[in-house]
Amino acid sequence: MNAAVHADGLVKTFGQTKALDGLDLTVKTGEVHGFLGPNGAGKTTTIRILLGQMRADGGRISLLGGDPWHEATELHRRLTYVPGDVTLWPSLTGGEVIDLLGRVRGGLDPRRRAELLERFELDPRKKCRTYSKGNRQKVALVAAFASDVELLILDEPTAGLDPLMEAVFNECVLREKRDGRTVLLSSHILSEVETLCDRVSIIRAGRTVESGSLADLRHLTRTSVTAELIGPALGLAALPGVHDLTVDGARLRCQVDGDALTAVLAELARAGVRTLTTQPPTLEELFLRHYEGAAR
Amino acid sequence: MTGTWALIRLIVRRDRVLLPVWIAITALLPAGIASATADLYADQAARDSFATASASNPAQLAMRGPIYDASVGGLTAWTLGSSLALIGGLVSILLVIRHTRVEEETGRRELLSSGVIGRHAPLAGALAVVLAANLLLGLLSVPALVANGLPAGSSLLFGLSAATGGWVFAAVAAVTAQLTAASGTARELAIGVGGLLFALRALADAGGIGWLAWLSPFGWVRLTKPYAGDQWWVLGLVAVFVAVLAAAAFALSTRRDVAGGLVPARPGPAAGTLTGPFGLAARLHRDTLAGFAIGFGLMGALLGVAARGLDTQLDTPQFRELAATIGGADARISDVFFTFVMYVLSQLVAGAALVSALGARGEEAAGRAELLLSTPVGRLRWALSHLVFAIVSPVLLLGALGAAAGLAYDGDVARVTVATLAYLPAVWTVVGIATLMFGMLPRLAAALSWTMLGLFLAVDLLAEFKLATGIILDLSPFVHVPALLLGGASSSAALLGLTVMAVALATVGLAFLRRRDLMPSA
Numbered sequence: 159m160n161a162a163v164h165a166d167g168l169v170k171t172f173g174q175t176k177a178l179d180g181l182d183l184t185v186k187t188g189e190v191h192g193f194l195g196p197n198g199a200g201k202t203t204t205i206r207i208l209l210g211q212m213r214a215d216g217g218r219i220s221l222l223g224g225d226p227w228h229e230a231t232e233l234h235r236r237l238t239y240v241p242g243d244v245t246l247w248p249s250l251t252g253g254e255v256i257d258l259l260g261r262v263r264g265g266l267d268p269r270r271r272a273e274l275l276e277r278f279e280l281d282p283r284k285k286c287r288t289y290s291k292g293n294r295q296k297v298a299l300v301a302a303f304a305s306d307v308e309l310l311i312l313d314e315p316t317a318g319l320d321p322l323m324e325a326v327f328n329e330c331v332l333r334e335k336r337d338g339r340t341v342l343l344s345s346h347i348l349s350e351v352e353t354l355c356d357r358v359s360i361i362r363a364g365r366t367v368e369s370g371s372l373a374d375l376r377h378l379t380r381t382s383v384t385a386e387l388i389g390p391a392l393g394l395a396a397l398p399g400v401h402d403l404t405v406d407g408a409r410l411r412c413q414v415d416g417d418a419l420t421a422v423l424a425e426l427a428r429a430g431v432r433t434l435t436t437q438p439p440t441l442e443e444l445f446l447r448h449y450e451g452a453a454r
Numbered sequence: 455m456t457g458t459w460a461l462i463r464l465i466v467r468r469d470r471v472l473l474p475v476w477i478a479i480t481a482l483l484p485a486g487i488a489s490a491t492a493d494l495y496a497d498q499a500a501r502d503s504f505a506t507a508s509a510s511n512p513a514q515l516a517m518r519g520p521i522y523d524a525s526v527g528g529l530t531a532w533t534l535g536s537s538l539a540l541i542g543g544l545v546s547i548l549l550v551i552r553h554t555r556v557e558e559e560t561g562r563r564e565l566l567s568s569g570v571i572g573r574h575a576p577l578a579g580a581l582a583v584v585l586a587a588n589l590l591l592g593l594l595s596v597p598a599l600v601a602n603g604l605p606a607g608s609s610l611l612f613g614l615s616a617a618t619g620g621w622v623f624a625a626v627a628a629v630t631a632q633l634t635a636a637s638g639t640a641r642e643l644a645i646g647v648g649g650l651l652f653a654l655r656a657l658a659d660a661g662g663i664g665w666l667a668w669l670s671p672f673g674w675v676r677l678t679k680p681y682a683g684d685q686w687w688v689l690g691l692v693a694v695f696v697a698v699l700a701a702a703a704f705a706l707s708t709r710r711d712v713a714g715g716l717v718p719a720r721p722g723p724a725a726g727t728l729t730g731p732f733g734l735a736a737r738l739h740r741d742t743l744a745g746f747a748i749g750f751g752l753m754g755a756l757l758g759v760a761a762r763g764l765d766t767q768l769d770t771p772q773f774r775e776l777a778a779t780i781g782g783a784d785a786r787i788s789d790v791f792f793t794f795v796m797y798v799l800s801q802l803v804a805g806a807a808l809v810s811a812l813g814a815r816g817e818e819a820a821g822r823a824e825l826l827l828s829t830p831v832g833r834l835r836w837a838l839s840h841l842v843f844a845i846v847s848p849v850l851l852l853g854a855l856g857a858a859a860g861l862a863y864d865g866d867v868a869r870v871t872v873a874t875l876a877y878l879p880a881v882w883t884v885v886g887i888a889t890l891m892f893g894m895l896p897r898l899a900a901a902l903s904w905t906m907l908g909l910f911l912a913v914d915l916l917a918e919f920k921l922a923t924g925i926i927l928d929l930s931p932f933v934h935v936p937a938l939l940l941g942g943a944s945s946s947a948a949l950l951g952l953t954v955m956a957v958a959l960a961t962v963g964l965a966f967l968r969r970r971d972l973m974p975s976a
Contacts, residue, residue: 206824206971206972209827209828211824212972230832230833234828234829237828238829241824244825246822247737247822249638249738250722250728251723251724253722254722255726257726257727258728258733259826259829261730262729262731262831263829264830282725283721283722283723285636311828
């Protein structure tokens with residue numbers, strides 16, 4: 159079996175609310191898998207089921223070839239986890255927490271630990287109560303990256319990190335991938351997922367709505383362009399890869415496929431540009447488009 | 455100061471149960487003691503002989519100070535003066551820290567301060583509520599005292615003296631809350647200052663250095679001398695002291711960052727030596743446990759010293775009769791005293807054990823268990839790492855209490871220690887119930903466990919006034935512990951039964967824990 163994680167039709171209800179409603183997820187061994195969805199979509203619930211901290215009400219699940227509920231302790235030797243909201247013991251120092259988490263997992267590589275502390279610019283002598291959210295996250299990340307495991311489960315791990323530290327994080331994940339480890343990366347930041355992941359699963363309201371390689375989902379990565387022009391850009395509507403074009407006087411808005419950007423910018427330059435804003439689509443826009451597509 | 459009123463409403467809303475309960479209980483206490491004193495020492499001769507005996511007992515002098523007047527009012531003020539300042543002081547410290555430093559530590563203050571809340575509003579709001587609550591409980595105690603036939607003016611002074619005891623420590627906590635970033639340290643500092651000031655007053659009265667008492671708030675609350683000359687102006691001294699401390703707290707708060715302290719946090723070790731859940735639990739429970747052990751040890755020593763003078767001090771016909779009905783005709787009065795006091799203190803020990811027993815739930819609620827349980831540490835091992843401290847804690851605390859009491863009383867450590875350790879199975883039963891709740895109803899575990907302990911206390915109170923008998927009384931595990939000092943049958947059956955029940959409750963709780971979802975509070 160070459161799937162590190164295989165979930166099939168997971169269902170989990172809390173009272174009246176259905177947190178998971180038939181969720182499917184397959185993470186192949188050795189890949190970095192992006193787990194995308196808006197807040198409240200069920201990412202954390204899925205991860206808690208994977209960690210044996212919650213039991214699914216329905217569906218089947220296997221983790222590293224075992225049952226995450228019944229064989230939790232054995233399976234946990236082979237994985238490491240960074241929660242989305244890291245809370246630590248206020249009276250312990252960061253270094254003490256890293257070593258505690260490392261030791262219960264069977265020890266960690268002291269050289270890698272020192273290297274990671276330096277790269278993440280984390281002072282391990284500070285008490286955890288004095289750390290900011292980002293620094294608490296770094297403690298959990300150092301403990302995770304310094305341990306020798308097959309699978310890393312990371313739940314929105316960059317939420318509190320600044321851009322510099324995000325770059326360090328990205329390098330660390332790519333290094334894990336080079337070493338043949340499997341990473342499940344939950345996120346709601348599309349650009350992060352695009353940089354790191356081989357395949358992604360997109361979930362919404364407890365259900366998987368898209369799953370596949372990034373190339374498969376290329377249609378999802380359109381750039382949104384807003385421009386104020388000096389003259390009319392008449393050729394734009396005819397260009398391939400331009401969608402949802404609206405013109406309001408001198409203001410223009412459209413969605414552009416990645417490979418059509420060069421042609422679009424050339425056309426805009428010809429008309430003369432006063433202001434220009436481009437931004438990757440937000441996840442919500444993607445979902446909206448996905449559901450519009452399904453309705454048609 | 456903008457937003458102070460909004461914060462006051464928030465504080466009152468958050469403590470809508472705690473505040474009324476605290477105020478009601480402390481407001482009712484004085485009238486209860488006054489009426490009990492009038493019953494127990496019916497005539498002036500009995501009160502005079504009691505006062506003479508107390509004046510020669512160093513433990514009583516240390517705990518309560520001198521008796522200024524041997525009237526019912528004077529004895530009530532003597533019995534309660536220090537105690538009310540202690541209770542009011544402790545609650546005030548906890549409340550002020552809870553609504554200032556804890557708010558900053560958890561980041562909630564940051565959320566509020568970004569709204570239209572002035573820089574001084576959080577401290578002003580916390581102080582306003584706590585000072586008002588103390589004033590209210592002082593004033594509320596007056597009508598019932600007057601109804602007991604005590605003079606109105608002196609009763610008002612007594613009520614205000616009780617209120618100012620709480621005021622002083624609210625102001626002390628307001629200062630310590632500015633000093634360090636850790637709420638625990640701020641709390642310990644304030645309680646430590648309180649302990650020192652209490653010791654100062656104790657030294658003054660027991661050591662015959664009267665003027666020293668003027669340096670301690672615990673002295674001031676007695677030196678107003680209600681029912682014994684009414685020195686109103688002493689209240690002014692307290693008010694000035696409170697105003698100066700509060701001003702200092704406000705001044706200090708402008709010299710630091712939100713969530714920062716004036717005293718920078720010291721760095722700790724860069725590498726750790728903890729190897730597993732038991733080492734971690736030991737680190738988490740260690741300091742609290744040591745603090746409790748020292749506290750109960752000191753309490754035991756004080757009780758032992760106090761008991762020495764009791765055989766003469768309490769030698770009234772009324773008390774001899776009470777002792778005889780409890781302990782039989784030839785019971786020593788000091789043994790009756792020990793038995794009674796240990797019965798009450800064992801429930802305090804149960805409270806300390808509950809803190810440890812609910813430790814695992816606290817870790818789960820805060821989300822820290824999630825991180826630890828994602829490692830090869832299994833749930834059972836994790837839960838046991840905390841439970842073991844709930845099992846050991848009462849052994850240590852009851853042992854310290856009994857040994858210190860025995861040593862201070864007549865040097866016979868074993869006799870009193872065995873009698874206090876007899877309460878172990880009852881305390882373990884409380885721990886067992888808390889563990890059952892932790893397994894079955896994790897979100898309600900803390901509330902239900904503390905309520906249960908409160909109900910056991912209420913059952914005992916009802917029993918004392920003969921309002922509860924038979925089956926209701928049997929519900930409290932503490933009722934089933936034999937009074938070994940009074941020659942109670944040292945039947946091991948009741949103790950064994952309680953122990954078996956405790957183990958069964960905990961086992962069922964742990965079984966539920968293994969089956970349920972982890973439930974962090976967020």
